Amino acid sequence: MSELPGDLLYTKDHEWLRREDDGSVTIGITDHAQGALGDLVYVELPEVGQDVEEAGEMAVVESVKAASDVYAPIGGSIVAVNEDLADDPEKINADPYGDGWIVRLLPADAIDEGTLLSPDNYQAVVDELDD
């Protein structure tokens, strides 16, 4: 199991969030999630400018095996989507925390870190699943 980037926040739904300098938040799925899904073949992205509610459906990632919803870990407005995923969804497999990012959104409210997981706490979630 590869090490989790220490500068990210996580959710128990296997998503990660990175707070950018401009106040936006970049979101993707974790290495554990891409591993469980298998080779990705299609990503359905939201429109830029679209508002998403916390826990609402934000994107769909489809692997050879199955389709999986990506839920918005926080509410906000989509400011960017990773267009490269249209032709190369396997970027998520290859680099889930980098080139495989999915969306960037501008949070509607201040982020309540209490509802998100630190790297250590997320690692514990993954460890439990691997047992």
Add this chain to the structure above:
Amino acid sequence: MGSKTPLFDSHKAAGARIVDFGGWDMPLHYGSQKEEHHCVRQNAGMFDVSHMTIVDLSGDRVRAFLQYLLANDVARLEDYGKALYTCMLNADGGVIDDLIVYYLSDSDYRLIVNAATRDKDLAWIREQAEAYEVQVVERSELAMVAVQGPVARELAAPCIDAEHREAALALKPFYGLQAGDAFVARTGYTGEDGWEICVPAADAAALWDCLMAAGVSPCGLGARDTLRLEAAMNLYGSDMDETISPLAAGLNWTVAWQPEGRDFIGRTALETIRESGDRQRFVGLLLEDRGVLRDHQRVVVDGIGEGEITSGGFSPTMGKSIALARMPAGDYDRAQVDVRGKLLNVRIVKTPFVRNGQVQIDTQEKDQ
């Protein structure tokens, strides 16, 4: 924890992701399902299919028994070792299972049936066999490895007993032979050339290691499913089951109507369906929009009716999504599929999608 095949430790050693499949702990993939898929289309891959059930039948009246039990006619098997694909039907014409039957001698046949249907298959076969005094012996002590791909036989040949190697290489498609302790058949479930090899459980790991050393890549059930979908080979439980007749699952070609006097289980029901004029279509779909077709999605044909995807997924060879679907009768070549509330465009295409490494359909054709 499920049942384990004799190759379970070999899978773990090769880095398999293990999943439950019909009560068995089986490899889903060993890293990348897509790479395994391409390996079979372009080179050679191997699958542990030891979870499948091998049943040997023997007795003086075994041939008459199989002519009654199976919708295809074992009378078509004229040479020893010849194999036949067939459905085993219930009295309503529904499919209890699909299977391969091998003609080993006038009093010996071998069936290979699905893993998930093992219990009901054995119970059904035993029940029907009684009147024919046919002995039904499950060969659970045998393991089975499918080696598939354009160079599969060439790479696997050194792993076959030297004395029988030449004969194994000379096997024509859909023939098998006993090669020492192994039974080698030129069959498969991928649309590629290759062998399915049955060996005693104790020899399974050595065969696997030999194939690995020969350059054959281990492949999981994931790739097995995308390969068989591209080859448009039916999957029991998805494309047909006990409520679906072979006529509604694209398996008309496996039903032997001649001779008319042959009474097989389900025949009367099938004849009724045939005479009723019910002409459901079982077709291939090619997705023209972006997305992925999945099992059970609704297919809409404007002005005609609705059908359902029975097997859908992504074709690694074509880089597009494909599906098999049960559709209403009618003359049409386009439809739409309801994918999470959006209607996506599909074209009805002739199957198989892929055969012997080559895409069989024109994926570029657009609106005329």
